[in-house]
Amino acid sequence: MRDSESTLHAEKSSPIYYIDNLEKEQRIMLRFRNHPRIVQTTSPSLHIDINLQRCRIYMEFASKGTLHDMISSFRGRPMPEVMVGRAALMILQGLEALHSRGYAHCDLKPANVLIFPSKCVGQPWELKLGDFGLSKEPCSDPWSLSGGTKQYMPPEAVGTNGAMMMMMGPAVDVWSLGCVVLEMFGGRPEKMGDIYAWRLPELVSPLANDFLRRCMELQPSRRATAGELLKHPFVAPERVMRRSVVPPRPDQMLRSCPPALRDNVKKGVPIMTMKMATRPGDLIGC
Known part of the structure; x- marks a missing residue:
């Protein structure tokens, strides 16, 4: 209107x-x-x-639609990694604001991330979080029989026969962010019994791989926080907010990795461990 x-x-x-x-x-x-x-x-x-x-x-009014629309425009192909990192950074900034004041979104998915024209010169768009109907407020009961969309919910949120009895909180949003990032990379959820698993797409850099591992740690207490992920080089502003959206070369991505991760890559050590995917094509979340 x-x-x-x-x-x-x-x-x-x-x-x-x-x-x-x-x-x-x-x-x-x-x-x-x-x-x-x-x-x-x-x-x-x-x-x-x-x-x-x-x-x-x-x-x-979000004149550029939703992140779901943007992902769909790639027709199953992965979005450029710098573009994925830019989107992840903006989503994290929204999540960190919510979490720092005791809120949790609890239904994070591409359709609930809205796209607006950027107010910054040289930037094509910016993202904002929307749809807070299922969100947790600071003084609300953290336990819920209903949660967000199942494909984006962590394993701990799904009980027997698919029933959703979960502790709503920031860790749920972080897992959901990992699912959103995987979807931007061309990943799709696969139903396995009562849960959904995501297959790690091909051609994901070690840096993106490490970011996903931190988002999708199976143990909620060990999952990274939004504040911690904002410090990850995968979403470093100087890397993802530059005016040109040209994917960096592999050697540039390796130089921006944390030292321990960089050493492991040079030694050929698998990046994703602890029941996480170890290579493209593996399933995450099962």
Whole structure:
């Protein structure tokens, strides 16, 4: 919709019995007003239709679509690694803001990452997190019978017969980020019983491999935090935010690896261990 000044806004509506989710989404957007990685509300309150059947909220319009749209435009081919790193950096900036204040998104997936024109000269786009209807707030019950989309949920979130009884928290978002990165690299989830596993695509650099290993550690307590991942060279701003989106050469990627990882690569030691994929084509999450 457009306002009186012809500014385009996005509208999200739902049946009145989902009003709690929309109210929560509105609260979170207001809590993170003006944060560059969180979608902004354009109305201070939730709106209820006169017939009391539906409720709605308004937010800024993502004119470039979603990360899901961007991934789909590559038709199953991997996105350039620098582009993947740029997207991962922006998602992490949003997650770190949420986590540092006691929030967790709990439904991170490409369709919930919105793309906007960049306000920085030379940058083609920027990402913002949206859809906070399932998010955990600081004082809410961390246990839930419902979670986000199963393909992006960690193994600890799926119980017997696929039931979802999980501790909502930052570790869930970090695993989901790993799934999103794999999808940007052309990966696809494979259903294995009650869980989904992701196959590590071909041609993933050692640097990206190490980043994924830290995101997708099977033990939640050992999984990296968003703050820790922001320091990983895979998402280093000087590497991924430069104006040209030309993938770096393999020797450049190796030089930017942590010293221990660089030594292991030179020795031919497999990068991914501890039940993680050790080479492209292996499954992650089973």
